Amino acid sequence: MMNCGLVTEKNEPVPLKSISVEVRVQDHVATVSSTLQYVNEEERPLEALFVFPLPADAAVCHFSAKIGEQEIVAEVQERKTARDRYDDAVSSGQQAFLLEESEESLDVFRLSVGCLSPGQNAAVTIIYVTELAVQADHSLRFCLPAVLNPRYTPAGSAAGIVSEISSGCGSVPYTLTLSVHVSSPKPISKLESSCTLDPLVFLHSDHTQATVNLSPGHMFDKDVELFVYYQDTHQPSAIVEAGVTTAPSGSLMRDPVVMISLYPEFPEEVMSLATQGEFVFVIDRSGSMECMMHQGNGAQKRIESAKDTLLLLLKSLPMGCYFNIYGFGSYFENFFPQSVEYNQDTMDQALKRVKEMRADLGGTEILKPLKDIYIQPCYSDHPRQLFIFTDGEFRNTKEVLDLVKHHAHSHRCFSFGIGEGASTALITGMAREGSGHAQFITGTDRMQPKVMQSLRFALQPAVVNISVDWTLPRGITVDTLSPPINVLFQGQRSLIYAQLKGKSSGGSEGTVTVKYSLKDQPVTNQLHFCLKPTEKTGLAIHRLGAQILIRSLEQEERLGNTENEHIEKIMKKLRKRIVKLSVQAGVSSVHTAFIAINKNSRQTVKGPLLQRRVKTQARRCAAPIRESQSGARLKEWILGSLPARRIIGHFDESMAARQASRVIEKRMKPAGKFSREFEKSDYCNLLEASKDTPDPPKDLLLQLVSLQKASGCWELDATLADVFGKTEDELTNQKPAQVDGSVWATLLALIWLYGCKIEQQVEWQFVAMKAASWIGSQKVGDLSQCVCVGNVLLGCHVTKETLRI
Structure with a gap:
């Protein structure tokens, strides 16, 4: 049987032998250097093709190839020119290397290694810089993607680089070595990973620098995730990076660039105000959702985990809001023609259909349900919140992102990438364009806590009228590189990149002031920063700033694409600006590519080159089926x-x-x-x-949550008693005389949650808030005495104050 991923008629070994990665983390920016070792084991000259994933927000800034002792550094050129030069070089027997990004998805790249002589080795190095996303626990997440899923193409769509992705069936034949160096002004608390690491080694007594290595023998068959924890990582900060003196005057690379990190803190009195909304849950029901969440013991299917998560979400919604649920695949289904008011009846209807949901809708087409959602009228004073769950297999990613951005004024979008290989371009892009928040559920992660963290953001009041003002010394002006800020969340980082022009006539400090409105209340956050450039940052900040500006221009070009002659002239100017900026900054774009040619090499090529597709690890389901x-x-x-x-x-x-x-x-x-x-x-x-399938073990938390009413209360019955490991008579006999059955049942549920499931509080926090609010609205006698009796009955030690009634 032929090895998966190869495009030759023979079952030949692939030419990629190993990948070595060095990661340098400076505060919350990572510079990643990956070296890929190729060897031609054929008897004829070879061309190798390697399609691989990178983080969607990565700025690829260096590409080189080393053959023996000779190193060839690539140049960034206009894409067509680079392709023509590559083809000419390979056809004439010269060694050539071409690196280009997909036109459909920002997280897919193709590397062409041309005309390797028989027995020849080549080491190709790719360097990129990327921001590290802040997680809900304030850790910084770095992901080195290994898994590249086949991407679904809707009928009639074109597919470029991503069409070359094929499903793998077997392990990749190359290994990974990885070393990480972390440095920060703030002390490093710890570093965790989804893979096995060697012990963390601190280089200084103040714990501001540390190194760690991936344990030997790691097969690069899954994403490598690292979580860096700093002390006080949520504090606002600024990094000013000096420009390159040899760059053209007035260019981005010549002037200093500043990166501002903001962590807004909202007033407590505003955060305590109840927020209503319209919540639309969009669930991937394509066949791939039948895959398991991970390969370990106790793993659930993705669709089953999504159903459990929907249960939690539906029970956590506030009374009086509106909601709907969509399932999508090759076509889509919605539970209601339009969003309905949340009450006991509509919740019961939805839960009944959630139980019946299956991963049975074929492919993965998300545009149609999104368009259907966007044509629905919004409810006044109920901001629309989209929760999108998918394993992210689309080839038309940019079309999806453009649609989300076009409707960003009417909703916020919270996206969830499920499993290894979910498209970072899609997941992070939908959240960015939809003013929301992105989460990835990989390895043994549970979906529920991450989704409930995002629900906490969705329930925050919407921030409006955001403005950013700069106060700088005379002689210095600022050009903002980032798109305007259109979303702020309590405790979540927002980044601003800006180019500083001119020379100061005095003064070495600048100030950035962010103003916005929360529930009609004005709020101001301010940060003072030093204009003196930070040492040893390289050009990471410049390149990230350039990449953000390039992506904005690319999207502007796509949205303005038309047959109108006047508009077409504007688009041509826009493309020229993108190419110029990409070449000057040395970072990739959709209109450019990295090209390297070894002009000293030339060999006679007889007949076509052998072409080898280097295998990329593709996601495999728990029960892989080899079939045509x-x-x-x-x-x-x-x-x-x-x-x-x-x-x-x-x-x-x-x-x-x-x-x-x-x-x-x-x-x-x-x-x-x-x-x-x-x-x-x-x-x-x-x-x-x-x-033959055994029933999965009961999840007592979900069982309890499933019994809660929409209003927040529970009923005193045998099913509730079963969760507590009691009989209905035991619960009834211990009920204080001054409370009715529903109040007693709800109080017991709260005691059990705080006493037995406190480690999962993030999952049931809104369920408990509804319950406490409902009890507070009832006439209860001696509540403290009731809590004491409940503690004895359930074997807990929870105080009345803990329950927040």
Whole structure:
């Protein structure tokens, strides 16, 4: 059987042997240097193609190749020119290297390594800089993506680089070595990872510098995540970086660039005000959501984890808000024609349909449900909040982001990337363009706590009328590189990049002032910073600033694309500006590419070069099925077909998928075609497969949450008693005389949450707030005595003050 990912007729080994990565983290910016070792083990000259992921917000700023002792440093050139030069060089027998980003998705790159002689080695180095995202626990997340999923292409769409992605079936044949150096003005508390690390080594007694290495033997078959924890990381700060004296006068690279990090703190009296809204939950129901969350014990299917998360979300919504739920695949379904008011009846209707949800809607087409949501009229005084859950397999990423940006005035978008390989361009891009927040759920992460953290942001009052003012010494002006700030969240970082022009006639300090309104109350945040450049920052800040400006210009170009002659002239000027800025800053763009040619090498090429597709690790489901493309379509039809649903009902699809594969093998014709003439016995075989699946263990927290009413209360009955490990009689007999059954049941639920599930408080915080508010609205006698009795009954030690009633 042919190795997956190769494009040759022979089962030949791929030419990529190893990847070595060095990461330098300075405060919350990372500079990443990756060296890829290639070797041509063929008997003829070889061209290798490697399609791989990078973080969507990365600014690729260096590309070079070393052959023996000779190093060739690439130049950034206009894309067509670079491609022509590469083709000419390879066809004439010269060694050439081309690095270009996908036109469809910002997180996919293609590296072409041309004309390697037989037995020859080449070391290709790619350097990029990227911001580290702040997590809810104030850690900084660095991700080195390894997994590159096949991307779904809607009918009629064009696909460029990303069309070369193919599913892997087997481990990648190359390993990864990784070393990390962290430095910061703030002491480093700790560093955690999703992979096994060697012990952290501090280089100074003040813990401001440290190094750590990935443990040896790591196969690069999953994303590598690192979480850096600093002391007081949420404090506002500024970094001023000096420019390059040899750069053209007035250019971005010549002048200093400042990066401002803001952490707004909202007044408590404003944060305590209740916020209503319209909440629209958009769930990926494509076949890939049948994959497991991870490969360890106790893993759930992604769709099942999403359903549990929907349960928590629906129970956590405030009374009087509006909501709707969409599921999407090749087509979409919505629970209600338009968002409905949240009450007991609509919540029950939604939960019933959530239980019935399956990953059975085929492909991954998100544009249609988004367009349907955007044409719905908004409710006055109920800001629209989108929660989008997907494993992120789209080829039309930029089209999706442009649509979200076009409607950014009417909603906030919170996006969640599920599993290894979710598109960072899509997930972070939707949150950025939709003024929301992005989260990634990978490895053994639980989906629920991350989603509830985002719900906390969504329930914050919307910040409006944001303005940024600069106070600088005479002679200095500022050009802001970042798009205008249109969202601020309590305790979350916002970044501003700006170019400082001119010379100061006196004074070495600047001030940036951010003003905005919260619930009609004016708020002002101010930061004073030193204009003296920070030492040893390289050009990371310049390149990140240049990349942000380039992305803004690229989006402006896409949104203005039209056949109008006048507009086309404007677009041509815009493209020229993008190319000029990309070349000057030495960072990638959609209109440029890195090109390196070894002009000293020339060999006679007889016949076409052998072309090898270097395998990229692709996501694999828990029950991988090796079958032809036709067989894959057939399996999808079997598992999603209405006749199968009618006969089987709600079966376990991971077991059924394996049975479906056996049906496929039996029904496939020699030419690889298939027939849809299936017998009822085939479906019955699927039913039998589902009977062998053991029931998963009960999650007591979710069981308790599922019993809560929309108003926030619980009823005193046997199902609630079962959660506590008691009988209904035990709960009833201990009920104080002065309270009714619902108050007693709700009080017990609160005591149990705080006493037995405090480590999961982030998941049930809004459930508890509703319960406490509901009890507060009831007439309760001696509440302290009730809490004491409840503690004895449940074996807890919770105070009345803890319950916040």
